[in-house]
Structures are given as C-alpha cells and as structure tokens.
Amino acid sequence: MTPKPQLLPLVTGILFCSFCQAQQPLELGSRREIFVDHYLIDRLQNVTLQLHHPRNEGPVLQFDKPWEGNFSGYCTIIRDGELLRAYYRGVRNAGADGNDSEVTCYAESKDGTHWVKPDLGINKVDGSEKNNTILAGEPPVTHNFSPFLDKNPKAKPEERFKALGGTKKSGLVAYASPDGIHWKKMASGSVFTKGLFDSQNVSFWSENEGKYVCYFRTWTGDGFNGYRSVSRTTSDDFIHWSEPTPMTFGDTPPEHLYTQQTSPYYRAPHIYLAIGARFMPNRQVVSDDDAKRLNVNPKYYNDCSDAILMSSRGGAVYDRTFMESFIRPGIGLANWVSRSNYPALNVVQTSDTEMSVFVNEEYAQPTAHLKRYSMRIDGFASLAAPYKGGEVLTKPFTFEGRELEINYSTSAAGELKIELQDASGNPIPGFTLEECPAIIGNEISRVVRWKGGADVSRLSSRPVRMRITIRDGDLYSLKFN
CATH class of the missing domain: 2.115.10.20 (Glycosyl hydrolase domain; family 43)
Structure with a gap:
C-alpha cells in the first residue's frame, strides 16, 4: 500500500508535501503563464483565483x-x-x-x-x-x-x-x-x-x-x-x-x-x-x-x-x-x-x-x-489576495531565461514579494523573500529584482518553485525572459 503523503507545516504557514520533491517538474521554458487554471499552482493560502470582468x-x-x-x-x-x-x-x-x-x-x-x-x-x-x-x-x-x-x-x-x-x-x-x-x-x-x-x-x-x-x-x-x-x-x-x-x-x-x-x-x-x-x-x-x-x-x-x-x-x-x-x-x-x-x-x-x-x-x-x-492585457483572471495578505506556492518547474517578468497591480497599501526555492521547498540564497524588495504599483511588465539584482540565469533549467506573497494585490501573469 502506498503511504499517504505527510503534510508538513512550513515556516511560511503554507502546507508542504513531503513527497512533492518526487513530482515531475513542469517545463515553462520562456512561455508566459496566465492564471486561468491551476496548472502552475500547488498551494494557496488566503489567495484566490479571481475572475475579472471586461x-x-x-x-x-x-x-x-x-x-x-x-x-x-x-x-x-x-x-x-x-x-x-x-x-x-x-x-x-x-x-x-x-x-x-x-x-x-x-x-x-x-x-x-x-x-x-x-x-x-x-x-x-x-x-x-x-x-x-x-x-x-x-x-x-x-x-x-x-x-x-x-x-x-x-x-x-x-x-x-x-x-x-x-x-x-x-x-x-x-x-x-x-x-x-x-x-x-x-x-x-x-x-x-x-x-x-x-x-x-x-x-x-x-x-x-x-x-x-x-x-x-x-x-x-x-x-x-x-x-x-x-x-x-x-x-x-x-x-x-x-x-x-x-x-x-x-x-x-x-x-x-x-x-x-x-x-x-x-x-x-x-x-x-x-x-x-x-x-x-x-x-x-x-x-x-x-x-x-x-x-x-x-x-x-x-x-x-x-x-x-x-x-x-x-x-x-x-x-x-x-x-x-x-x-x-x-x-x-x-x-x-x-x-x-x-x-x-x-x-x-x-x-x-x-x-x-x-x-x-x-x-x-x-x-x-x-x-x-x-x-x-492578460487580465482575464489573477491570483488575488485581500488586505491581510496571502501566499501562493507553485509546483516545481524549470524555466529558460535571465529574468522574471510579471504583470501585476497593488493598492497603495499593498505589495507582492517573490521567493525562488529549490524543488524541495528550501529558499535559494540570493532569491529569498527577505532579499526581495516589496513590489508596489500597477504595471503590465515589471522585472522582479532581489538585493543581488534580477539575473536568475544560474537557476535556468534547474527545478525550482516559486513562493509568492500578495497583500491587497493581483498577479495576472509571469514569464521568464
């Protein structure tokens, strides 16, 4: 009998599956992902997939x-x-x-x-x-x-x-x-x-x-x-x-x-x-x-x-x-x-x-x-969180490119932060939440930067996860360039 996966609490408060590292990583390449389905999503905490109306x-x-x-x-x-x-x-x-x-x-x-x-x-x-x-x-x-x-x-x-x-x-x-x-x-x-x-x-x-x-x-x-x-x-x-x-x-x-x-x-x-x-x-x-x-x-x-x-x-x-x-x-x-x-x-x-x-x-x-x-643009739906904030954990994936581009919006009080993790859920030094300055604004195209810069090329083709924190904001799409 296959044992049940053990759900372990992360320090982030998101539940993480101990078997997740066995998941076959998705291959994003340099394709844009819009949030009209759960394809990229592993866990949501106080975040919803929000349909928007033209x-x-x-x-x-x-x-x-x-x-x-x-x-x-x-x-x-x-x-x-x-x-x-x-x-x-x-x-x-x-x-x-x-x-x-x-x-x-x-x-x-x-x-x-x-x-x-x-x-x-x-x-x-x-x-x-x-x-x-x-x-x-x-x-x-x-x-x-x-x-x-x-x-x-x-x-x-x-x-x-x-x-x-x-x-x-x-x-x-x-x-x-x-x-x-x-x-x-x-x-x-x-x-x-x-x-x-x-x-x-x-x-x-x-x-x-x-x-x-x-x-x-x-x-x-x-x-x-x-x-x-x-x-x-x-x-x-x-x-x-x-x-x-x-x-x-x-x-x-x-x-x-x-x-x-x-x-x-x-x-x-x-x-x-x-x-x-x-x-x-x-x-x-x-x-x-x-x-x-x-x-x-x-x-x-x-x-x-x-x-x-x-x-x-x-x-x-x-x-x-x-x-x-x-x-x-x-x-x-x-x-x-x-x-x-x-x-x-x-x-x-x-x-x-x-x-x-x-x-x-x-x-x-x-x-x-x-x-x-x-x-x-890209505004069919979004990952949306209220004022008190929430978090998203993606499935493991590989990408190709040197930088991460997002389409997002926040209130004046809101913000987004993004952390890159290894496939097991461990924050990768240089790309942690603490090293990501708050992303505030409303832009169709914004390159994500950490304290060490925007270059993520050393992680290209390597299985990673993304942890996204959102407060009174929306994330419409993401893409590696």
Whole structure:
C-alpha cells in the first residue's frame, strides 16, 4: 500500500508535501503563464483565483445595411498587423440555417472602435456591387463562415488566411485567401462531415501542437438532442481531418454551449481561451409586452444567454475553473432575448495596455450591433489576495531565461514579494523573500529584482518553485525572459 503523503507545516504557514520533491517538474521554458487554471499552482493560502470582468465600451459596429439586418452574427475579429478585420453573417430575416439570403460581411478598423464597411465590388447584392460582402450566393457556408490568419510557417502566400463554414447538410467546406477578402475553395466538396455544425465552427494553426485544430458543434445526445456541446478534430493539411473527439469539462454541471470561440491566446499561444456563449433554453426574462416594445422577433425571446470563459492546453479537455459569467447581459431587457450576448471569435490587443473582446448584442432586434469590451492585457483572471495578505506556492518547474517578468497591480497599501526555492521547498540564497524588495504599483511588465539584482540565469533549467506573497494585490501573469 502506498503511504499517504505527510503534510508538513512550513515556516511560511503554507502546507508542504513531503513527497512533492518526487513530482515531475513542469517545463515553462520562456512561455508566459496566465492564471486561468491551476496548472502552475500547488498551494494557496488566503489567495484566490479571481475572475475579472471586461469593461463595457459601448456599441462599435451597427448591423444596419439592408443585407445585414437583425440576425447578423457569428463574428470573427482578426488582427492583421495594424488592421483589425471583422467577419460576420448578414441576413435580413430569420430562416433555415444556410438559406440563400445569408451573406458573409466584412468591416475593418485601426483601433477597434471606429469601423469602416468598404464597398468591395465582389458580389452583386440587391442589384449592386457596392457592398461589403466577401461571400454571397454560397449557402450554407455563409451561415457560419469562420476565418483565421494562418500562423503555420509552411502556409502558402495565397493561403495566408483559411476558413471553414457549413452545416450538417453540406459538411464543413474549406476556403483560403491571400488577403482576407478574396476567397476560394480549397477542395471541391466538404473536408469534414462528422458533426452537426449548427453553430460557429472555429479552427486555427496550433503553434504548440504543430497542426491545425478545429472545435465544432456536436450534441451530447443522438442528433439534436441533449446538450449543445463541442468536439475537436486535427489536421496536418487543413483538408484531411482526424476522427472527432468529444470535449470534456471536468467535474462541472452540463450546460448548453452555443458558441465556444476557442483560439490561442496571442501572448501565450500554448493556452487556448474559449470565450463562449452559455445558452439557457426556456429561461424567459422578456414578457410578451416587453417583446412588442423592443420589436424583437416573436421567436427569439423565450431564452437568455451570457458569456463564459473556459481554457484548454490542448487535447480533449476544457478547464472550467470559473462557472460564473465572464460578461453578464447588459442593463435593461434588450440583451435578455434569445441568442444575444454571443462573443466574437478572438481577443485582440487595442492599445499598449488594453485588449478587447467583441460581443453580439440586441439580437433579433432592429438595434442589433457589435459591442466592444476592454480589459487590461492578460487580465482575464489573477491570483488575488485581500488586505491581510496571502501566499501562493507553485509546483516545481524549470524555466529558460535571465529574468522574471510579471504583470501585476497593488493598492497603495499593498505589495507582492517573490521567493525562488529549490524543488524541495528550501529558499535559494540570493532569491529569498527577505532579499526581495516589496513590489508596489500597477504595471503590465515589471522585472522582479532581489538585493543581488534580477539575473536568475544560474537557476535556468534547474527545478525550482516559486513562493509568492500578495497583500491587497493581483498577479495576472509571469514569464521568464
């Protein structure tokens, strides 16, 4: 029989496992770690993983063109150098998924707030080529066309952008583009058929896994029964895809996930973030009289939705550390209708200190639009401690680099300190708490220094732990450079 680990009290007050030195150290390398899961955490004392909520910055893109309409949705935002590109479905009236009236629309912006819908001259809509559509007359792909900027170093210039779109009837159809505006099919038929696809089906090149990954709509029951859920498939060439694998969600209650919007976080691409739409069928908030006043489509106010945050480090596992809403529906009834509050795909940086996520709001109403929400860089969640303070002990890990960079904030009375320990939990001389001056402030990037300086290169590739003390502060991320 394997003996139980003996928990020994440290002088720090954190419990330390006598078997911990046998743990296989994590390999951080020089990757950034954000605190959206417990991957790096061994012990917490009076410290919590705190979910943060993006700030409402108001509507930025109205769906007001005749070919867009009340049911525009399934948005994707891509940063391409200095330009932000938006892609979304346009459709005047609700109808069967993939009907002939659906088009794929395009807009662009330099700051995420001011958007332009260029007259592209690609498709004739309502008798004119003066419109912002990139695809028209190509159902059912236009129902949920979802593109990405291909980071595969072997990607051909004429296939710098790729996309998937389609429904169960068609399967997923692959497209490619050199400029994100002019698109061609990559194969004559569908490239993947083993799903129901009645949502936005997202794909990307995974730098971490070295392959293309697609997360797509499935249901937990047969056909369209059970809960709306997610499965995953991978590909080496974007044409031939593996057998699908249903995603798992740990020991959490099942929920309808209408969209999942999984993509690599741009500052830590080994971590996939899913800012998805949680759908609550038949959870009605809007009354019949309210619906008439809002002028919402009669079929679209019997349910409600909000935005949630999940993460994954590859494979068939989502981490749902946070079951609470990431973005709640706004004040008033206009966003308590069916299929409102659906996040766009991707988080994009919009200033030196800020990143943004975009959300479809006031769905099925004449006021339907895309709204911008902002947050500090890396600011999805943090290790947070109150005024009386707390401590964190990490798992053993190895790193590569000469210095430790953190993203943090404190109150005027708060502070952080960081100690490096060996794998057994012994403070390493030169890097102890006593030798770490209090870290006070609010910075996206701060190099940690001890009395002997910031150079930690002599510990590189050696298993270490980190002890972090926090008082009235937050630690959002860390990275060795």
